[in-house]
Amino acid sequence: MTKRIQTFSKIFLELPWVIKILEWAKVYSPPGFSGVSLHNVISFVVKETQKDNLTTRANSVSFSLFLSIFPAIIFLFTLLPLFTFVQDYTIMLSNQLEGVIPKSAHDYIFTIITDITAIKRDGLLSLGAFLALFFSSNGMLTLMSGFDKAYHQTFKKRYWLKTWLIALALTLVLSFLLIISLFLMVVEDLLLNYMREVLHISETLLISFSIFNWVFAIFMVYTGISLIYTFGPSMHRRTRFINIGSIIATILSLLTSLGFSYFINNFGRYNEIYGSIGALMVMMIWIQFNSFILLVGFELNVSVAVHKSLRYQKKQNAIV
Numbered sequence: 001m002t003k004r005i006q007t008f009s010k011i012f013l014e015l016p017w018v019i020k021i022l023e024w025a026k027v028y029s030p031p032g033f034s035g036v037s038l039h040n041v042i043s044f045v046v047k048e049t050q051k052d053n054l055t056t057r058a059n060s061v062s063f064s065l066f067l068s069i070f071p072a073i074i075f076l077f078t079l080l081p082l083f084t085f086v087q088d089y090t091i092m093l094s095n096q097l098e099g100v101i102p103k104s105a106h107d108y109i110f111t112i113i114t115d116i117t118a119i120k121r122d123g124l125l126s127l128g129a130f131l132a133l134f135f136s137s138n139g140m141l142t143l144m145s146g147f148d149k150a151y152h153q154t155f156k157k158r159y160w161l162k163t164w165l166i167a168l169a170l171t172l173v174l175s176f177l178l179i180i181s182l183f184l185m186v187v188e189d190l191l192l193n194y195m196r197e198v199l200h201i202s203e204t205l206l207i208s209f210s211i212f213n214w215v216f217a218i219f220m221v222y223t224g225i226s227l228i229y230t231f232g233p234s235m236h237r238r239t240r241f242i243n244i245g246s247i248i249a250t251i252l253s254l255l256t257s258l259g260f261s262y263f264i265n266n267f268g269r270y271n272e273i274y275g276s277i278g279a280l281m282v283m284m285i286w287i288q289f290n291s292f293i294l295l296v297g298f299e300l301n302v303s304v305a306v307h308k309s310l311r312y313q314k315k316q317n318a319i320v
Contacts, residue, residue: 032244036307044303045296054299057146058292064139066287071131109283133171140167140174140232143291147233147298153309154302158234166231174224181220188213222250225294229301239301249297256289 025039033041048054144167149155192209195201226246229239239245 030244032242032247032304034304034308035311036304040307041300041303044306045299048299048302049296054292054295058288058295061139061143061146061295062284062288062291064135064142065291066284068135068139069283069287071135133168133175136171136175137164137168140171140228143228143294144232146295149233149302154235154237154305156234156236163234170227170231173227177220177224181217184213184216218250218254221253222246225249225253225297228294229298233298233302235305237305239305243301244304245297245299245301248300249293252293252296253290256293257286260286260289 022039025042026037028038029035030038141164144163188210192206195209196206226239226241226243229243229245230241231238233239
């Protein structure tokens with residue numbers, strides 16, 4: 001089987017149009033690649049994916065992130081009732097997220113949320129905050145350990161305490177971004193109704209406002225990913241806020257979430273076969289996809305950074 005694949009690959013790579021594409025990729029450097037050719041970046045990412053077993057790393061990260069979800073839900077939705085001016089916030093948030101995540105996972109999560117918010121449990125606020133912070137920081141630590149590389153020109157050693165403090169800081173900042181995003185999603189319907197009924201704003205402006213909210217939500221996702229790529233890896237030179245890995249990871253994450261949601265809602269039969277456990281399976285698969293995308297985006301940034309370091313080293317050697 002392996003010989004057949006190798007033979008097919010050899011024949012495929014010798015096709016004239018394939019040779020032309022490869023030659024073009026060796027000289028073309030897309031925006032954001034810092035002069036590194038498309039061929040070098042893709043080759044590096046493929047080799048690193050095979051060498052580091054990206055799927056296994058994604059499994060580890062997704063498990064840690066999965067453990068952090070439910071404590072975070074308990075904390076956030078025990079906190080939301082404190083904002084008394086927001087009524088029916090769970091319904092508003094449910095409407096906003098419907099279609100973005102698979103329906104089975106959506107229904108499962110909001111069943112838990114409804115149970116949490118039905119009765120005021122003041123003690124859950126402190127407990128949920130502690131558990132959310134503990135498990136989320138562990139998830140961030142696992143993700144950061146997946147960023148470790150042996151390229152000494154680009155990466156440096158970081159002590160455990162510093163790593164843990166950075167993971168904790170990233171967790172707090174990302175939690176803050178998440179709270180802002182959730183709050184804006186909850187109050188969007190209130191603002192739209194107010195603008196429609198009181199201010200009598202036209203439908204065109206209302207649609208523009210809704211589009212702006214979604215653009216802002218996408219920007220928040222990008223900001224979160226970019227912060228992880230900037231401060232998560234232990235690199236000599238930090239990744240810039242605007243980087244190719246964050247852009248690709250944000251786009252892939254949104255497309256994967258929408259596509260996966262559409263597939264599960266229209267073709268999946270998890271609920272019929274597994275019942276409520278099917279919703280957990282869907283959630284875990286969705287988290288794993290996004291964990292894999294995060295690692296792929298990181299590998300893109302590493303490819304650019306490593307090739308820049310090698311190019312700089314060659315220039316220094318040439319001068320000497």
